[in-house]
Amino acid sequence: MVGPQLLRNRKVSRSVTFVAGLPRCGSGDSSGGNRQPSQQKKKAISSSSLLDLEAQKRHCLYTTANSAEEEIFRVRKLEIADKNKGFIELLQQLTVCDSVSDERFQERFQELAKYGDDHLVCVIEDDKSGKIVATGSVFIEKKFIRNCGKVGHIEDVVVDSSVRGKQLGKKIVEFLADHARLTGCYKVILDCSTDNIPFYERCGFKQKEVQMVKYFI
Amino acid sequence: MVGPQLLRNRKVSRSVTFVAGLPRCGSGDSSGGNRQPSQQKKKAISSSSLLDLEAQKRHCLYTTANSAEEEIFRVRKLEIADKNKGFIELLQQLTVCDSVSDERFQERFQELAKYGDDHLVCVIEDDKSGKIVATGSVFIEKKFIRNCGKVGHIEDVVVDSSVRGKQLGKKIVEFLADHARLTGCYKVILDCSTDNIPFYERCGFKQKEVQMVKYFI
Numbered sequence: 001m002v003g004p005q006l007l008r009n010r011k012v013s014r015s016v017t018f019v020a021g022l023p024r025c026g027s028g029d030s031s032g033g034n035r036q037p038s039q040q041k042k043k044a045i046s047s048s049s050l051l052d053l054e055a056q057k058r059h060c061l062y063t064t065a066n067s068a069e070e071e072i073f074r075v076r077k078l079e080i081a082d083k084n085k086g087f088i089e090l091l092q093q094l095t096v097c098d099s100v101s102d103e104r105f106q107e108r109f110q111e112l113a114k115y116g117d118d119h120l121v122c123v124i125e126d127d128k129s130g131k132i133v134a135t136g137s138v139f140i141e142k143k144f145i146r147n148c149g150k151v152g153h154i155e156d157v158v159v160d161s162s163v164r165g166k167q168l169g170k171k172i173v174e175f176l177a178d179h180a181r182l183t184g185c186y187k188v189i190l191d192c193s194t195d196n197i198p199f200y201e202r203c204g205f206k207q208k209e210v211q212m213v214k215y216f217i
Numbered sequence: 218m219v220g221p222q223l224l225r226n227r228k229v230s231r232s233v234t235f236v237a238g239l240p241r242c243g244s245g246d247s248s249g250g251n252r253q254p255s256q257q258k259k260k261a262i263s264s265s266s267l268l269d270l271e272a273q274k275r276h277c278l279y280t281t282a283n284s285a286e287e288e289i290f291r292v293r294k295l296e297i298a299d300k301n302k303g304f305i306e307l308l309q310q311l312t313v314c315d316s317v318s319d320e321r322f323q324e325r326f327q328e329l330a331k332y333g334d335d336h337l338v339c340v341i342e343d344d345k346s347g348k349i350v351a352t353g354s355v356f357i358e359k360k361f362i363r364n365c366g367k368v369g370h371i372e373d374v375v376v377d378s379s380v381r382g383k384q385l386g387k388k389i390v391e392f393l394a395d396h397a398r399l400t401g402c403y404k405v406i407l408d409c410s411t412d413n414i415p416f417y418e419r420c421g422f423k424q425k426e427v428q429m430v431k432y433f434i
Contacts, residue, residue, distance in 0.1 A: 191429070
């Protein structure tokens with residue numbers, strides 16, 4: 001499930017600038033806001049090996065510039081410590097997500113870590129509050145079709161209700177799609193409600209097939 | 218992508234019987250056709266550990282009984298030798314699937330094998346012709362939502378045009394869905410064309426969301 005109701009009716013009131021590149025990265029670095037987003041993003045991706053990509057992910061910043069305020073949002077891979085930064089509570093805004101014990105969380109975290117680049121959960125942390133305010137995941141499916149091609153599956157995208165209008169959802173999706181592309185996928189897919197189709201169209205997606213589901217519980 | 222045009226307009230002219238259980242299994246055993254499918258299936262699943270499940274998969278038979286002819290279709294996990302039994306050619310009936318070298322096939326096969334029960338490709342082999350006539354795959358996604366739940370994703374279901382009407386597509390889907398259920402998934406999902414919705418409804422699925430796609434090549 002991708003794209004909860006939190007993505008609906010998003011009011012884009014401020015510009016979002018993508019800032020990447022190790023030399024300028026750091027939790028307190030907001031000076032990159034004046035850079036040209038397209039140039040930086042292109043540069044970051046064109047020179048990427050997978051290891052570079054991982055390094056970039058850990059250090060990428062999104063800055064939201066506004067005349068009245070400036071906020072910095074760190075985009076990075078999920079870390080075990082994020083459980084205490086509201087990660088589970090954020091997921092509860094998406095769907096049913098009961099409390100998870102530290103042990104169970106760490107167990108699942110380690111299970112996913114074994115997949116390496118084939119499974120990525122990314123988060124955006126609000127440096128002001130120290131809270132996780134956006135997340136999404138992508139896993140890489142390896143096929144035999146399309147010359148043993150790969151497909152990225154985006155799942156569980158959610159943005160905290162307190163930070164709507166900053167295009168964080170779009171940046172999460174773009175980040176996950178970039179990961180799929182850089183790991184060699186020929187396409188990336190997701191399932192969403194009809195209400196969220198316009199949002200994903202703005203992210204460069206097109207409607208294709210129909211999702212079918214069978215529940216066991 | 219699931220459910221190619223080969224699944225459309227399927228004419229069910231013969232009954233298909235599920236036969237499971239190690240004592241009765243073997244490539245030449247078609248005597249199980251008189252059993253009650255629901256009872257056998259229930260029995261097989263209720264006693265399953267994952268290892269038992271794997272054993273059952275390797276030995277399960279589907280027999281298609283008809284007054285004029287009797288055919289035996291072996292349902293099992295994909296094996297490396299299946300490349301020479303028309304597996305790639307079968308996938309070519311589904312979508313773009315160029316020829317794959319033996320080396321590339323084995324490499325992908327081994328990559329998938331590392332996932333263990335988290336990725337299953339099953340096939341049906343026609344014992345008469347020795348050809349792979351149906352296939353499908355399912356991979357298990359591990360989440361944090363739903364109490365660190367799991368979701369099965371069914372992909373790349375295709376039935377050879379020469380064996381339509383034997384409900385092999387339905388059996389492939391049921392087999393994959395059972396695998397998802399037995400590995401602890403709370404649901405199994407797939408994407409299909411609108412033409413194939415009735416087929417998947419007959420398999421117990423319901424329409425839910427919309428698939429969105431972004432191509433990189």
